[in-house]
Amino acid sequence: MKNFLKKLFNKQEVITTPLTITSSNGFHLRPIAKFVNEVKKYKASISLLANNKETSATQVPNILALSLEKEDTFVLKVQGEDAQKASEELTLFFKKLMQEDNEDNIKKQLEDEKEFYEAQAIKGSVISKGVAVAKTITYFKERIINNNAINLQEALSQTAKDLQKLYEAHKDKKEAEIFLAHQALLDSDVFQKEFHNIDQAIEELRGGRFESRMLDYQDLKKRIESHMGVETKFRLPDNQDYILLIGKEELLPSEVEALSKLSIKGVILSSGSTSSHVAILLRSFQIPSIIANKTINITNQNTLSLLDASSAQFIASPTPHDLEKAYAKIEKLKTEQNQAYEKRFEKLMTKENKAIKILANITNPTTAKEAQEQGADGIGLFRTEFLFTEKKPSIEEQTQAYEEVFELFDEVTIRTLDIGGDKSLPYIKMTKEDNPFLGIRGIRFSLQELNLFKEQLLAIFQAVKNSHTNNKTIKIMFPMVSTTQEFSQAKNIAQAVAKEHNLDISNIQFGIMLEVPSVIFALKEFNNLVDFYSIGSNDLTQYLFAIERTHPTLSVDLSSPILMETLKYIKANTDKPISICGELAGLEKISSELINIGYLNLSISPKIIPSLKNNINIKLHG
Ligand code: PEP
Numbered sequence: 001m002k003n004f005l006k007k008l009f010n011k012q013e014v015i016t017t018p019l020t021i022t023s024s025n026g027f028h029l030r031p032i033a034k035f036v037n038e039v040k041k042y043k044a045s046i047s048l049l050a051n052n053k054e055t056s057a058t059q060v061p062n063i064l065a066l067s068l069e070k071e072d073t074f075v076l077k078v079q080g081e082d083a084q085k086a087s088e089e090l091t092l093f094f095k096k097l098m099q100e101d102n103e104d105n106i107k108k109q110l111e112d113e114k115e116f117y118e119a120q121a122i123k124g125s126v127i128s129k130g131v132a133v134a135k136t137i138t139y140f141k142e143r144i145i146n147n148n149a150i151n152l153q154e155a156l157s158q159t160a161k162d163l164q165k166l167y168e169a170h171k172d173k174k175e176a177e178i179f180l181a182h183q184a185l186l187d188s189d190v191f192q193k194e195f196h197n198i199d200q201a202i203e204e205l206r207g208g209r210f211e212s213r214m215l216d217y218q219d220l221k222k223r224i225e226s227h228m229g230v231e232t233k234f235r236l237p238d239n240q241d242y243i244l245l246i247g248k249e250e251l252l253p254s255e256v257e258a259l260s261k262l263s264i265k266g267v268i269l270s271s272g273s274t275s276s277h278v279a280i281l282l283r284s285f286q287i288p289s290i291i292a293n294k295t296i297n298i299t300n301q302n303t304l305s306l307l308d309a310s311s312a313q314f315i316a317s318p319t320p321h322d323l324e325k326a327y328a329k330i331e332k333l334k335t336e337q338n339q340a341y342e343k344r345f346e347k348l349m350t351k352e353n354k355a356i357k358i359l360a361n362i363t364n365p366t367t368a369k370e371a372q373e374q375g376a377d378g379i380g381l382f383r384t385e386f387l388f389t390e391k392k393p394s395i396e397e398q399t400q401a402y403e404e405v406f407e408l409f410d411e412v413t414i415r416t417l418d419i420g421g422d423k424s425l426p427y428i429k430m431t432k433e434d435n436p437f438l439g440i441r442g443i444r445f446s447l448q449e450l451n452l453f454k455e456q457l458l459a460i461f462q463a464v465k466n467s468h469t470n471n472k473t474i475k476i477m478f479p480m481v482s483t484t485q486e487f488s489q490a491k492n493i494a495q496a497v498a499k500e501h502n503l504d505i506s507n508i509q510f511g512i513m514l515e516v517p518s519v520i521f522a523l524k525e526f527n528n529l530v531d532f533y534s535i536g537s538n539d540l541t542q543y544l545f546a547i548e549r550t551h552p553t554l555s556v557d558l559s560s561p562i563l564m565e566t567l568k569y570i571k572a573n574t575d576k577p578i579s580i581c582g583e584l585a586g587l588e589k590i591s592s593e594l595i596n597i598g599y600l601n602l603s604i605s606p607k608i609i610p611s612l613k614n615n616i617n618i619k620l621h622g
């Protein structure tokens, strides 16, 4: 009797559960079909209630007709024998379905554009989209001898003196011994008698027992040659359009800017990764570029080749039809870019009318000016190390650079030197590391090179004073912070510098790049210390997935749910102002998703600001 009553009661019980569509695709055919399939496993009568309409949950066309879009809600109505079980399980199933659909969506969006060409194409990975038709030439560097050169013997003795001085200056540090070791190497025949064959001697070390000496030899060679007035320079034609193939010669981050001033139409890297600093710079100059997954040999440098970086293809000998297609694509891209450029100063808002800021990543005052022209709402990342790459700037030179940027914007985030990893300074001897991205980098470097760090802080403070920035938001950001101690140590140094020079820094905010995973698990402690965060997705993904950002063959899957979950976790665990300044922020395919999670401040390369703004606007408001 009891059982019968229970059964009867269960049969009549109606369980209603409101469910919200969270996938950007809405409740579309594929998830509906999966849901209906699941519904059919239960005995209960199951229906969906939306927009005052009720429809059976077993009918795909009827559910489709409800036209449920993202953020719409429906009620799952379950009645009958296994109602409780069905309701609970279907609720979970639906939520999982939505999450998977969103992830699929990101994955699909991140796929390269498809394009079919008649001639044989070499596939690669996209660094910066765009299409180019031009001759392809191979990158090479020339050694240029300065006329005022001194002879080898003098250069050798000068180098020995330099090494002695370096040893004296770093005597108290473990790595100072390297300078003594180099002095000893300098006495060997390789340098004293066979210097004219030094390149061959270096090459002979490759693969042998003493391969690790290659770097020491190269280092010494550079020192000696600099005294002899030898400079390594790339020589490229400046009066013709071309696509540049980077083969054996390494392209350094410091060389990309110079390249951008030449008539370069596109770049193909033979190896590397899309989140290396070289790749970031190529993207920031909007040079169509790819990383080829195969060695390319250009047999005829005089015919036109085709680089379709949007679909990650290089075609050495395109057919006339391929060329026609490429020219049409170039025109279309130009029109789209012009349309976006017209609207670049329009303010961006979320659907809920919250302001979205598109800030710029810059490297110097020139790129800051460009950011202003492109409609940036401020500077979200000033990569100051690029002011230091060729020679050490004086405090005055630095101050002037910072002042010029403060003049242009009301909000500026200056990142202190981020040296280490794939960025070095020619005038600072750095210990060779097996894993430089896990070594003396970012704030760790600054806390070792205290003079350089203090000079930079002083220059920023003086620029703040000279520029009367009281009504502006000036932020100082420390890179690669992994512990609260590092942040506190750096901030204490900043305060001591200000005190020593009697400068008021009460209006300056101090924060960190959030790019080392340890910070995620110490957010509570960091929240009490920092004024803001900026997520460096390039490094955060590198450290999260243990995939070096310059790795030639491995790359992080940006559509990974782990990444999105990490970003959601960070957002949920801090109320401090937070932005994203890594390359992720500039990906059209992901940025609206980031905004949906709550990241309303995105900092990106100046040149892509108009198109990203336009794209976000269309995605959010149609
Ligand atoms: C990052 O790591 O995402 C970042 C913005 O800094 P950088 O690329 O200069 O390391």
Ligand code: MG
Pocket (backbone or CB within 6 Å): 479, 513, 515, 536, 538, 539
């Ligand atoms: Mg970084």
